Amino acid sequence: MSGISLxxxxxxxxxxxxxxxxxxTSATILILALLIASIMAQGSHFLFNSDALGAVxxxxxxxxxxxxxxxxxxxxxxxxxxxxxxxxxxxxxxxWVCAICALLALPLGIGTAIYLEEFAPKNRWTALIDFNIRNxxxxxxIVYGILxxxxxxxxxGLFGSDKNSALSFDPDDAWWHxxxxxxxxLLAGGLTLMLVVLPIVIISSxxxxxxxxxxxxxxxxxxxxxxxxxxxxxxxxxxxxSILTGAIxxxxxxxxxxxxxxxxxxxxxxxxxxxxxxxxxxxxxxxxFNWAGRPQESFHQLAASAIVVLxxxxxxxxxxxxxxxxxxxxxxx
Amino acid sequence: xxxxxxxxxxxAPASAPTTPTSSPVSEHVTLRVxxxxxxxxxxxxxxxxxxxxxxxxxxxxxxxxGCGKSTFLRWINRMNDLVANARAQGVMQLDKDDVLDxxxxxxxxxxxxxxxxxxxxxxxxxxxENIAFGPRLHxxxxxxxxxxxxxxxxxxxxxxxxxxxxxxxxxxGLSGGxxxxxxxxxxxxxxxxxxxxxxxxxxxxPRSTASVEAxxxxxxxxxxxxxxxxxMQQAARVSDLTAFFFEGKLIEAGPTDGMFTNPKNKQTEDxxxxxxx
Ligand SMILES: Nc1ncnc2c1ncn2[C@@H]1O[C@H](COP(=O)(O)OP(=O)(O)O)[C@@H](O)[C@H]1O
Ligand SMILES: [Mg+2]
Numbered sequence: 001m002s003g004i005s006l007x008x009x010x011x012x013x014x015x016x017x018x019x020x021x022x023x024x025t026s027a028t029i030l031i032l033a034l035l036i037a038s039i040m041a042q043g044s045h046f047l048f049n050s051d052a053l054g055a056v057x058x059x060x061x062x063x064x065x066x067x068x069x070x071x072x073x074x075x076x077x078x079x080x081x082x083x084x085x086x087x088x089x090x091x092x093x094x095x096w097v098c099a100i101c102a103l104l105a106l107p108l109g110i111g112t113a114i115y116l117e118e119f120a121p122k123n124r125w126t127a128l129i130d131f132n133i134r135n136x137x138x139x140x141x142i143v144y145g146i147l148x149x150x151x152x153x154x155x156x157g158l159f160g161s162d163k164n165s166a167l168s169f170d171p172d173d174a175w176w177h178x179x180x181x182x183x184x185x186l187l188a189g190g191l192t193l194m195l196v197v198l199p200i201v202i203i204s205s206x207x208x209x210x211x212x213x214x215x216x217x218x219x220x221x222x223x224x225x226x227x228x229x230x231x232x233x234x235x236x237x238x239x240x241x242s243i244l245t246g247a248i249x250x251x252x253x254x255x256x257x258x259x260x261x262x263x264x265x266x267x268x269x270x271x272x273x274x275x276x277x278x279x280x281x282x283x284x285x286x287x288x289f290n291w292a293g294r295p296q297e298s299f300h301q302l303a304a305s306a307i308v309v310l311x312x313x314x315x316x317x318x319x320x321x322x323x324x325x326x327x328x329x330x331x332x333x
Numbered sequence: 334x335x336x337x338x339x340x341x342x343x344x345a346p347a348s349a350p351t352t353p354t355s356s357p358v359s360e361h362v363t364l365r366v367x368x369x370x371x372x373x374x375x376x377x378x379x380x381x382x383x384x385x386x387x388x389x390x391x392x393x394x395x396x397x398x399g400c401g402k403s404t405f406l407r408w409i410n411r412m413n414d415l416v417a418n419a420r421a422q423g424v425m426q427l428d429k430d431d432v433l434d435x436x437x438x439x440x441x442x443x444x445x446x447x448x449x450x451x452x453x454x455x456x457x458x459x460x461x462e463n464i465a466f467g468p469r470l471h472x473x474x475x476x477x478x479x480x481x482x483x484x485x486x487x488x489x490x491x492x493x494x495x496x497x498x499x500x501x502x503x504x505x506g507l508s509g510g511x512x513x514x515x516x517x518x519x520x521x522x523x524x525x526x527x528x529x530x531x532x533x534x535x536x537x538x539p540r541s542t543a544s545v546e547a548x549x550x551x552x553x554x555x556x557x558x559x560x561x562x563x564x565m566q567q568a569a570r571v572s573d574l575t576a577f578f579f580e581g582k583l584i585e586a587g588p589t590d591g592m593f594t595n596p597k598n599k600q601t602e603d604x605x606x607x608x609x610x
Contacts, residue, residue, distance in 0.1 A: 122417065215454040219516070222412060223467035223523050224443040238457055331505055332457045
């Protein structure tokens with residue numbers, strides 16, 4: 001075979017590979033665009049007020065501007081009648097469980113990461129822990145739901161059934177009212193989501209800590225700082241932007257989870273916002289799941305509208321994460 | 334390459350030439366090392382090192398790479414505690430204290446023995462915070478006292494004039510030579526007796542090297558300095574005493590002038606005349 005034809009072959013191969021890459025990239029983007037377009041089309045009925053839209057864009061009546069969005073979709077509780085249904089309870093519920101999940105998972109996860117990365121000896125035991133955490137990150141979230149059901153909702157049956165609690169701390173109307181077992185309450189949901197995101201928080205925090213050059217640790221230790229002072233004053237501050245980025249992404253994962261909470265058996269019709277840590281709640285993804293499973297077309301439209309809201313929330317989370325990565329992350333050496 | 338030279342592959346005679354001449358330059362010894370051995374796992378990196386390091390002098394450690402200079406230095410402030418399989422045996426005394434004693438507090442040791450690394454490694458903080466970090470670890474300061482200490486340390490490291498107007502800017506904005514002098518100032522700020530420097534100029538350009546060398550000569554009046562260098566001219570320029578290491582052994586030690594003009598040992602002569610290494 002002559003040199004020229006080999007060269008031609010190489011160029012052709014190169015072009016073909018490039019074309020394949022371009023095709024798969026554009027296919028992904030196209031599918032995503034189609035998805036968003038179809039959801040917007042389906043969901044627009046409950047998100048936008050067509051009369052107000054017409055008034056503003058066709059007739060220039062700016063006074064109608066605030067009426068374009070159907071706020072009642074955001075402020076109504078769920079309902080049997082699609083026109084009256086809203087996602088208020090689900091949004092508030094999502095916020096609460098995510099807050100609880102963050103308060104539990106972040107200190108625990110970041111603490112674990114600091115221990116494993118900065119203090120733990122490198123031996124077989126820590127290698128085993130490391131291996132396990134990596135595997136746990138790949139466990140389907142519904143499995144954590146089953147764990148949550150046993151450990152938090154029912155507490156292994158230790159304190160009677162969840163409907164008939166044997167152990168509770170009154171008063172009922174204080175936000176910290178707690179009863180055992182946790183039943184389908186906020187604590188059970190938050191703890192279950194904590195299980196889901198904990199491996200992710202640990203892994204991303206460890207990677208953030210590992211990215212801090214060891215020359216900084218050496219410098220700190222060499223002027224007489226203890227390991228703890230080095231970790232808390234040098235390594236952790238240097239890693240915080242990346243840790244936060246990972247934490248926010250983990251929270252957006254928690255925000256989008258329905259499966260583990262489905263296993264806990266959380267209700268979908270909630271007529272009030274949670275009063276205390278044990279109160280019932282529902283979340284956006286679960287509300288969507290419920291609406292999408294109904295036969296009537298209007299409920300499918302409601303589901304699409306709720307998806308749009310969920311997507312906007314998640315995009316905001318990711319936006320903050322990207323912003324932190326770009327702005328806060330300083331050079332370290 | 335030392336390994337390819339047949340006359341050097343034989344281990345150095347164990348006793349006779351390795352006993353260094355006790356330093357005639359200074360009477361007071363800060364660091365006393367006797368029959369010191371160090372290992373990484375089963376690998377012995379240092380063999381029977383006996384060396385006295387006099388106070389307020391610059392002692393340079395020279396020798397081909399891998400001969401154990403850094404290992405020796407990192408035992409003096411016990412940075413080798415961080416290496417899981419590193420251990421040492423023998424005598425290493427800082428004044429009256431036994432450095433190798435497990436009960437001897439490394440925090441206290443490292444406050445007394447500062448270290449400067451090969452690559453400048455300022456913290457990703459302001460210039461001020463870089464200097465203030467060490468002192469704050471050991472003692473509570475009033476603001477004005479700390480300000481004074483920061484200024485004094487930066488002046489001692491001959492960098493005050495260059496940074497006094499931007500103390501609160503990031504240290505990472507400084508040039509390589511300035512960063513290295515900042516690191517020296519950071520080490521000085523906790524009030525050490527000894528400064529260890531592991532090839533402090535090897536990551537710097539010639540001008541920065543000159544500034545750091547000038548500083549080392551200056552600091553000799555206050556501190557006991559041990560500097561590892563690859564550069565023979567540098568050893569000749571900055572140090573009062575020189576110790577030549579080869580394959581984990583101390584081959585020869587003595588006043589720098591004598592080492593370069595009239596080495597007693599054939600290996601030292603070959604090395605300082607650039608025949609290998
Ligand atoms: N952390 C370590 N673990 C195992 N061996 C090491 C370690 N550090 C250094 N060594 C070995 O010890 C010897 C001396 O190294 P070092 O003190 O760094 O030499 P130098 O500073 O003179 O170049 C080398 O053979 C090196 O490979
Ligand atoms: Mg070295």
